[in-house]
Amino acid sequence: MDTLASLYADIHSPQINTAGCIFQLLLSMLLGSIVGFERRRRGQSAGVRTFSLIAMGSTLAMILSIYVPQKYAGVLDGDPTRIAAQVISGIGFLGAGAIIQMKGSVRGLTTAAGIWMVSALGMAVGCGMYMVGIVATGLILFILVLLERIEHRVSLRSESRIIRIRTAVILHDIDAYRRVLRRHAVVLSSFFVEYEFDEQETRLNLVVVVRENVDFVRLFNDFEALYPTRSITLANQINI
Numbered sequence: 001m002d003t004l005a006s007l008y009a010d011i012h013s014p015q016i017n018t019a020g021c022i023f024q025l026l027l028s029m030l031l032g033s034i035v036g037f038e039r040r041r042r043g044q045s046a047g048v049r050t051f052s053l054i055a056m057g058s059t060l061a062m063i064l065s066i067y068v069p070q071k072y073a074g075v076l077d078g079d080p081t082r083i084a085a086q087v088i089s090g091i092g093f094l095g096a097g098a099i100i101q102m103k104g105s106v107r108g109l110t111t112a113a114g115i116w117m118v119s120a121l122g123m124a125v126g127c128g129m130y131m132v133g134i135v136a137t138g139l140i141l142f143i144l145v146l147l148e149r150i151e152h153r154v155s156l157r158s159e160s161r162i163i164r165i166r167t168a169v170i171l172h173d174i175d176a177y178r179r180v181l182r183r184h185a186v187v188l189s190s191f192f193v194e195y196e197f198d199e200q201e202t203r204l205n206l207v208v209v210v211r212e213n214v215d216f217v218r219l220f221n222d223f224e225a226l227y228p229t230r231s232i233t234l235a236n237q238i239n240i
Helices: 002-011 018-041 048-071 082-097 109-126 130-154 175-183 216-224
Strands: 100-102 105-107 158-167 187-196 201-211 229-235
Touching: 002 018, 018 048, 018 109, 018 130, 048 082, 048 109, 082 109, 109 130, 175 187, 175 201, 175 216, 216 229
Parallel strands: none
Antiparallel strands: 100 105, 158 201, 158 229, 187 201
16 A cells, blocks of 8 residues: 555656656557547548657656756756747647648648647646546547537538539520539539530539538439530539
């Protein structure tokens, strides 16, 4: 019992000691791994190892920030926030690396925010705020898992897309396409049209705002039934 009491005191001591540091590193590794597992499950490149290393690194930086003024008190004018402050700035490089821009769409913003949050989580553990770190991990999982399900259910996500249609006729209006879009709850933002009179072809570019639950297969089938259609394509980036 005396050993457990001594270990508990070391873990919760404001003074830097070996037992407390080991516990903090292990806890931050565990909490970071939990968040990383969820990100890896979603197919993100930053997974368990990345998030656990970020959490541990932030915890170690926080430990060093506290240790230096304690070790050299009276010798150096130590600031316990100086090293830790650089973690917040430096972690931005890792967050930027997780963001991917591809064909007009940006992916990885949630993972980048998760990296920043896990870094702050590791710093909290390094300060001895263990319960805060555990609660923060639970809140991160709540946001990444449960809020995502709610977001999908209420269809909050909307994205801009461009639908390119090539018809074998010269179109004089797009009212029929407008009606199909309204039927599928797709908002027409703008459109561009190009005629090839020699080939009797119309190239129609519809810039639309769609929710993520739109069934493009049915939408395109309805488009194809309106006029003789040579091709229909969907793109993320407007390139006309």
